[in-house]
Amino acid sequence: MTGLSSSVALVFITTFGASAVEAIEMVTIVLGVGAIRGWRSTLAGTGAGLLVLAASIVVLGLALSAIPINVLRLVVGTLLLVFGLQWYRKGIRRVAARGLAGIGEEHFEGSEHQGPGLDWTAFTLAFKGVVLEGLEIAIIVVSFGASARQLRTAVVGGAAALAAIALAGVALKGVVTSIPRSLLQLIVGTLLTTFGSFWALEGLGVEWPAGDGAILGLLALYALAAAAYVSVERRRLFGFAPGG
């Protein structure tokens, strides 16, 4: 039977969610640059950025697959824990402050490139947007997939999120910027913190009560703490709790 820590569904959901959080910003940048500066150079920059990301995933995947599982879970678990905590804290603060609001439109200065050849401004903006936002996706997807021994599922989850957000961005104007990214960030931050805690301690040789079932306990603990902290933050910001 597949353990909870390497369950295909949980790996897919977590990597899909983590990728979606960054993909929202990535697609918003690309759409903003393309609309202002023109599509040819923007798409060229996007394609070059995606190639760099694909190469990073292959290299990281090969490197991590060669590391013994306990060492990998300690290192990756600690990494996912401290990174997950950043999203967890940001998610709590943003959900408390902005509720379910999306990220809003990106505004870029300038006008469409009319001359011959590549518009390097559009190329660079799109390339940097894709690589900077995507590098975090690549690290999370590969490290999560390698620790769960489900690298293929993790890559499929990440790629599916990227494709879904890109399609939504192209087909339905305004939809991507209205996705409640803060809530998504809080949910994924909670999942990354949960798995990070579980794997880091497993890597240290700690025995969890209930084995893999401890993941559900950790998830419940961090979700309840997040709900309580959102309520406290809202009271601090606005002087009332949700529904109050």
Added chain:
Amino acid sequence: MRRVAGWLAAFARFWYGFIVGDDWTVAATVTVALVVTLALRVAGWPAWWLTPLVVVAVVGVSLRRAGVRR
């Protein structure tokens, strides 16, 4: 040479932001919690409970500090 140094600095900045972020005390506290957890395990005591409790507590402290700074 200056270009390479710039790339290396950007690479270091990326990893600092990825691991430490905007509140270094969170990453430091989690690291200390993991070291103490290892010490408890080596001593033969139950160790699984410490890190989750520290995580919940340090997030509360970090949020409170951020709220005071605002």
